[in-house]
Amino acid sequence: MRLLPVLLIVCATLALAGCPKKPTTVPETSGSTATEGSGANTGQGEGQIGQGRDLPGASGSVNGGPAGAATVIYFDFDRSDIRPEYASLINTHAKFLASSSGIKIRVEGHTDERGSREYNIALAERRAQAVRQALMLQGAGDAQLTTVSYGEERPAVAGSDESAYEKNRRVELVYGR
């Protein structure tokens, strides 16, 4: 009751400050989820940025990936083909991964909230696989890429209109996973 408004404020502050949308804690075991979850509550997710690795040619990166490159690819409704406008972005990430074989990324697929949840999990998996395969075609190694499909479970933004839906139909490239 008392915690929730505080959390809302913290989250709102983070959003305004341009912090990453999602702290994305990936617990190793079920036992650790509660503590990692509460860490993320207080906005400590930023600790995950720039983990002190030498990232060739990417000293200015805020996400562990190539400097200045976006990490989100958007999709059309019920589609999993990558729109032509993302070709150069995917090429940038693929080259970056090819030049630094020690770096791993997590390719996270998402859908908007419409339709059936498990079908959306499958659709988001297909989107993540489309991006994974495009990255591999351009030089990224299989072992560098993990895919996970969240379907409609983790929207980027709330809302039930097309402007929210188009932001939620996406694949996110998460470095350092």
Added chain:
Amino acid sequence: MKFRNALVLIAILAWPFEPASAQLTVQILKGMAESVPIAIVPLAWDGTGAAPYDVAATVQADLERSGRFRPLPRAQLVEQPHAASEVDTADWRMLKVDYVLVGKLSSLPDGRFEVRYELVSVANGERLLGTAVPVDPKALKRASHRVSDAVYEKILGVRGAFATRIAYVAVDGPVTKRSYRLVVSDADGDNERVVFGSPDPIMSPAWSPDGRSIAYVSFHSGLAAIYVQTLSTGAQVQVSARAGINGAPSYSPDGSQLALALSRRDGNVDVYVLTLATQDLKRITDDPAIDTEPSWAPDGRSLYFTSDRAGGPQVYNVGVEPGARPRRITFDGSYNARPRVSPDGRQLAVVTQDRGAFRIGSVDIQRGGLQVLSAGQLDESPSFAPNGADILYTSRVGGRDTLAIVSSDGRVQQQIAAGSGELREAAWSPFLN
């Protein structure tokens, strides 16, 4: 209905088997015009002090909530007989009720109680039910639901499902920091228990046929995996954590196997059957399209599932024997997904796209044809009551997911409200002993 945020947070942090804070309320949106008028007379109490439980109030609430009955308000009961022999049918006929339920609650020497009840037909004075059951003090509410079940069955000819439970996923928090709980409650929303909680998504709960376990998808390891949790002990077993997605678990009618959707390493989502005792995995579909959301036919010989092999998602049926070829079932509209089979095997509940909205549809498996049952904008996750009379589903109301019920003929609609947070993906339990 009064989801209190503070308690919700505590429940999440404290983990399994915290009693949940919330009470759900069920509200009838649309009842049947020809609902049955009935009088539920408060039971006499034979014991010291105040009666330990109001059996009649629970029966009254159950029958009213079903939309099939119109119980006379208690204030309008002109007399309060406690045995069939005391029922004066002429008086009740004047009140235009068709049935009268009477009874007595007594305390037994061994500390238990006896619930005695009789159902009388006003038309001819016939005693339709006469039963006395010994009940543990803690089980009085469940025993009351069983009285409702018996009355429902006697009058409508269909076994009542009031003494059953539902499992659902409760979600709280803003999109950037959600928390998820798998909750089990009585069918009326009471008596909630948190089965599992996680800051990562929980999805697709499915009851085992014996009602003792729930299979579900959880992302708490960082990736999707399917778990089976035993309700009485809380023991959680990971049954599938293969590469790619592990989703949409569905128990075979004998409980020995799970149908599920896997994408393996290549990302091609197909339906598989996993034998739980041996971990033997059998591939059922093999198609480059999405094949997911399997649901067993009641005879255990085939699976209904969603596939977009013809372009958009439609429902197909495939035998579980090797080499069986899928057969398309739905043809109406561009989007039919997430099939659930009625207990008699004749009807499918699906998510169907209806003039831009997503609604619950009913498909007659033999004759074909689709009837839209619900009226929301974003309805999903249909689940049949074990008696087949009602379908529980998720509906988006005021920007939040909540639970709703529609009768399988579309005539009765109910909405289940929670005070805050979202409720989704409810699964109705089988009949419980």
